Amino acid sequence: MYHDLPLEELQTFLPPRTEPADFDDFWSRTLADAQSFPLDARFEPFETGLKLMDAFDVTFNGYGGQPIKGWLLLPRGLERPLSCVVEYIGYGGGRGNPFDWLQWSSAGYAHLVMDTRGQGSVWRPGDTPDPEMEGGNPQIPGFMTRGILRPETYYYRRLITDAVRAVEAARAHEAIDPKRVLVSGTSQGGGLSLIVAGLVPDLAATLPDVPFLCCYRRATEITDAFPYQEIVNYCKVHRDKIDTVFETLSYFDGLNFALRAKAPALFSVGLMDEICPPSTGFAAYNYYAGERKEIRVWPYNQHEGGETFQRIEKLRFLETLGA
Numbered sequence: 001m002y003h004d005l006p007l008e009e010l011q012t013f014l015p016p017r018t019e020p021a022d023f024d025d026f027w028s029r030t031l032a033d034a035q036s037f038p039l040d041a042r043f044e045p046f047e048t049g050l051k052l053m054d055a056f057d058v059t060f061n062g063y064g065g066q067p068i069k070g071w072l073l074l075p076r077g078l079e080r081p082l083s084c085v086v087e088y089i090g091y092g093g094g095r096g097n098p099f100d101w102l103q104w105s106s107a108g109y110a111h112l113v114m115d116t117r118g119q120g121s122v123w124r125p126g127d128t129p130d131p132e133m134e135g136g137n138p139q140i141p142g143f144m145t146r147g148i149l150r151p152e153t154y155y156y157r158r159l160i161t162d163a164v165r166a167v168e169a170a171r172a173h174e175a176i177d178p179k180r181v182l183v184s185g186t187s188q189g190g191g192l193s194l195i196v197a198g199l200v201p202d203l204a205a206t207l208p209d210v211p212f213l214c215c216y217r218r219a220t221e222i223t224d225a226f227p228y229q230e231i232v233n234y235c236k237v238h239r240d241k242i243d244t245v246f247e248t249l250s251y252f253d254g255l256n257f258a259l260r261a262k263a264p265a266l267f268s269v270g271l272m273d274e275i276c277p278p279s280t281g282f283a284a285y286n287y288y289a290g291e292r293k294e295i296r297v298w299p300y301n302q303h304e305g306g307e308t309f310q311r312i313e314k315l316r317f318l319e320t321l322g323a
Contacts, residue, residue, distance in 0.1 A: 002271060004222065007297065010269075010282040015218055017259075017287070018250040026151060026251055027199060034161045037065030041169040043072055048098050052076050053105045055098040058112065060169040062162030069115040069127045070166065071098050073105040074175055081177035083204065083323050084110035084170045088163055088189035088196075091143070091212065091227055092119055094126020107315055110176050114166040116188075117159060118143065132158065144230035149244055151251040156213070160252070163192045164199050180204045180323060182263070184314065187276060187303065188212045190268075191254050194284055197265065198257025204323045205264045207314050208284070210273055210305040214254035215280040217246055225274045254284045264292035266317040268310050270301035292321075 058070035104111035120126015147153030171178035184207035191213030197206035
């Protein structure tokens with residue numbers, strides 16, 4: 001059922017934002033620190049038995065110079081350099097197997113799938129540990145409260161940094177045109193694709209589906225669903241830490257990155273989505289600063305959003321960009 005604002009209100013919904021005074025400085029320092037380590041992107045051929053695609057087992061250095069895994073999938077027989085889709089994965093998932101990721105290379109794009117540090121044990125396996133998992137405070141099981149008492153220790157500082165460096169890794173491969181790299185993802189991956197668009201100024205496009213990591217306080221107030229419920233449960237126990245929690249989260253709110261993002265963007269929301277309520281996705285879309293932006297609304301869908309229908313919309317959108 002519908003549980004959020006009516007569509008006509010969603011289309012103009014601009015909730016108050018909380019942006020730290022040192023937001024830009026925090027992210028400049030974070031990314032500069034990561035870039036002080038060599039990227040060291042490595043692409044090892046990986047045999048799949050597929051005749052129309054070349055697969056590579058990817059390793060590059062992300063946050064703290066720590067190794068991050070991924071896949072690079074290249075269509076055979078096309079003129080290079082290629083446009084490239086860098087894809088981020090939904091909450092709890094990992095990079096799995098190349099067979100899980102055939103759409104973009106089948107459509108003629110290079111496709112770099114970034115593994116998610118510390119995740120990949122819920123619905124698709126991953127291969128990247130998070131060496132800094134402790135975070136320094138008691139935590140609800142999951143990732144939303146890891147290190148949440150300080151932005152410097154929060155889990156998503158590491159993951160977002162990895163996501164930016166994944167773009168650098170894609171651009172380092174000779175088969176990829178560095179000017180035609182775009183980012184995409186669903187849920188957590190959608191949130192990351194929005195955030196990276198706010199940190200990397202020259203992307204070809206961003207494609208955030210049913211984005212997570214947006215408008216945290218509202219999300220915790222209007223849904224009982226996980227993963228946002230991890231934050232609720234933490235605040236329920238740590239009553240004296242609520243202000244600290246949301247101060248940290250303000251450094252990682254997709255709304256603040258949306259104001260800094262300029263790449264052409266195609267969003268999606270499901271109006272019956274209880275995991276990432278539609279008002280949080282619309283808030284990110286409405287704040288998005290890029291001149292070329294569109295949103296696809298799936299009225300009777302929950303967090304699955306448009307699924308295959310949205311994939312078709314993505315391809316059509318990129319065709320209009322010539323990407």
